[in-house]
Amino acid sequence: MTTYNRAELKYAYSVLPSLSIEEAQEKQFKLVHMMSRHFEGRQFLSMGDLGVAPKYKRPEQTYLVERVLADFFGTEDCALVRGAGTGAIRNILSMLMSAGEQMFIHTAPVYTTTKETIRILGIKTVAADYNDLDNVRAAIRNHPDVKVFYVQHARQQPTDHYNLEDVIKTVKEERPDLPVVVDDNYCAMKMKGIGVELGADYSTFSGFKLLGPEGIAVIAGKKEGIERVHQYNYSGGGQVQGYEAMEMLRMMTFAPVSLAIQGEQVEKLCQELNEGAVDGIRTAYITNAQSKNVIVELEDPIAQEVIKLSDTHGAATHPVGAESKYEIIPMIYRVSGSFLEAQPELKEYGLRINPMKSGANTIIDILRKVIPLAKENK
Numbered sequence: 001m002t003t004y005n006r007a008e009l010k011y012a013y014s015v016l017p018s019l020s021i022e023e024a025q026e027k028q029f030k031l032v033h034m035m036s037r038h039f040e041g042r043q044f045l046s047m048g049d050l051g052v053a054p055k056y057k058r059p060e061q062t063y064l065v066e067r068v069l070a071d072f073f074g075t076e077d078c079a080l081v082r083g084a085g086t087g088a089i090r091n092i093l094s095m096l097m098s099a100g101e102q103m104f105i106h107t108a109p110v111y112t113t114t115k116e117t118i119r120i121l122g123i124k125t126v127a128a129d130y131n132d133l134d135n136v137r138a139a140i141r142n143h144p145d146v147k148v149f150y151v152q153h154a155r156q157q158p159t160d161h162y163n164l165e166d167v168i169k170t171v172k173e174e175r176p177d178l179p180v181v182v183d184d185n186y187c188a189m190k191m192k193g194i195g196v197e198l199g200a201d202y203s204t205f206s207g208f209k210l211l212g213p214e215g216i217a218v219i220a221g222k223k224e225g226i227e228r229v230h231q232y233n234y235s236g237g238g239q240v241q242g243y244e245a246m247e248m249l250r251m252m253t254f255a256p257v258s259l260a261i262q263g264e265q266v267e268k269l270c271q272e273l274n275e276g277a278v279d280g281i282r283t284a285y286i287t288n289a290q291s292k293n294v295i296v297e298l299e300d301p302i303a304q305e306v307i308k309l310s311d312t313h314g315a316a317t318h319p320v321g322a323e324s325k326y327e328i329i330p331m332i333y334r335v336s337g338s339f340l341e342a343q344p345e346l347k348e349y350g351l352r353i354n355p356m357k358s359g360a361n362t363i364i365d366i367l368r369k370v371i372p373l374a375k376e377n378k
Contacts, residue, residue: 015286015287015288015292016153016154016155016187016191016288016292017191017192018190018191018259018260018263018292019189019190019191019192019256019259019260019263020260021257021260021261021264023192023260024189024256024257024259024260025256025257027189027256028253028254028256028257030072031068031072031252031253031256032253034068034069034071034072035068035249037068037071038064038067038068038071039064039068043061043064044246046061046242046246047242047243047246048061048062048241048242048243048244048245048246048247049061049241049242049243050241050242050243051236051239051241052234052236052239057230057234058230058233058239058240059239059240059241059242059245060242061242061243061245061246062080062239062240062241062242062244062245064245065080065245065246065248065249066078066079066080066245068249069218069220069249070220073194073196073197073203073220074196074197075196075203075220075221075222076221076222076223076226077220077221077222077223077226077227078218078219078220078221078226079091079218079219079226079229079230079233080207080216080217080218080240080244080245080248081216081217081218081219081229081233081240082215082216082217082238082240083215083217084206084207084208084214084215084216084217084321085183085185085204085205085206085209085217086113086114086116086117086217087215087217088204088205088206088217088218088219089114089117089181089183089204090117090120090121091219091229091233092181092202092204092219092221092225092226092229093117093121093123093148093150093181094121095225095228095229095232096147096148096179096181096225097121097123097147097148099121099122099123100122100124101123101124101147102123102124102125102126102143102145102146102147103118103123103124103125103126103146103147103148103149103150104125104126104127104128104139104140104143104146104148104149104150105118105125105126105127105128105150106127106128106129106130106151106152106156106160106162107127107128107129107130108156108157108160108342109156109157109337109339109341109342110156111152111156111183111337112337114152114183126139126143126146127139128140130151130160130162130167131159131160131161131162133166133167133170136167136170136171136174137170137174140171140174140175140178141174144175146178147178147179148178148179148180148181149171149178149179149180149181150180150181150182150183151164151167151168151180151181151182151183151195151200152182152183153182153183153184153185153186153187153191153194153195154183154185154186154187154288154290154291155287155288157339157341157342158287158295158339158342158343159342164182164195164198165193165198165199168180168182168195168198168199168200169199172199179201179202179222179225180195180199180200180201180202181195181200181201181202181204182194182195182196182200182202182203182204183204183205184203184204184205185204185205185206185209185290186209186288186290186291186292186322186323187205187288188203188205188209188210188218189210189252189255189256189259190256190259190260190263190292194220196220196221200221201221201222201225202219202220202221202222202225202226203218203219203220203221204217204218204219205217205218206218206321207248207251207252208321208324209291209321209322209323209324210248210251210252210255210323211251211252211254211255211258211324211325212247212248212251212252212325213244213247213248213251214321214324216240216244216245216248251325258357259323262292262323262354262355262356262357263292265355265358265359265360266286266292266293266294266354266355267286268359268360269284269294269353269355269360269363269364270284270285270286270294272360272364273294273296273364277364278364278367278368278371279368279371279372280298280299280300280371280372280375281296281297281298281299281367281371282297282298282299282349283296283297284296284297287339290322290336291322291323291354292354293352293353293354294352294353294354295335295339295346295350295351295352295353296350296351296352296353297346297349297350298349298350298351298371300349300374300375300378301348301349301378302348302371302374302375302378303334303346303347303348303349303350303351304334304347304348305373305374305377305378306332306351306367306370306371306374307332307333307334307351309369309370309373309374309377310332310366310370313366313369313370314329314362314366315329315330315331315332315363315366316329316330316331316332316333316356317331317332317333318331318333319331319333322354323354323356327354327356327357328356328357328358329356329357329358329362330353330354330355330356330358330362330363330366331352331353331354331356332351332352332353332363332366332367333351333352333353333354334347334350334351334352335347335350335351335352336352
């Protein structure tokens, strides 16, 4: 277990537990086992078909990939959709709700595209503090007409510490009929379970964040809602084509172990920074602000200059998909929007660092170069 040597690491308790490399290997083996269950060898070695196959109303390969993922996550059904994680959330919410109906959300800054989804669909929200299960129970009892309970698996603010499984269990104890929709972006194939494996009705996540092709996402869960997704997505041009589905499935195979290694480097980097590996850093702590990463609080208000200089020293300074197949070099970036909304001072003092496919030593080397330069330029 990682140890921290500073009392200031007040957010360490809220970090979601990542898979070990051994556990990630088991995820990989389980996924491949499901592939062999649903595909014949010749089918799997095909790049994938196109169009609306009459039997499935979508490409046959897409249908087979959906069956693999449904069995992998232990759900009744699965749909591949366009629009990445945001598209998956919009699709399933639009199947479960109508404009003007209410949805439970957490009392925290809402992720930017989720906020837009709520606006676009005309959804009204009722807030409950998911860190307080008694508050969740009271909210459900006081608002019996709410149609959906929506929860983000990754953290929305630094002080979040709710246990997803406990939140879902509480909801189902109070209202077994209330659909629970989980945004599992940044958590699928990293954590021991996603929402549907912990009792939720639907999980949504982006395949792009699992090394897959751009824009393709997964909805896993109850047959009723997902059948409606398939029914309304009847256009041939709206389908996830067979070759896209196959690419996503192939790359998902490599995601768990790769992400587990990345998680180890996040912990190593945090510990070394708190042990004084780089001058000019007041504290560092691990968060699940979207992806698992290290938040660095600098001694001086030079965060913007550090980010600017990091680009010229070999770090990415903006995300592509925040763990997409293109993101190899480490990312040194601003703190996430929802975290900044909760703690505005981090704009000038905070950095969000994700090793991606690098080791912790590469990031330490970059920071040792750019922090002194940023002080000089300030």
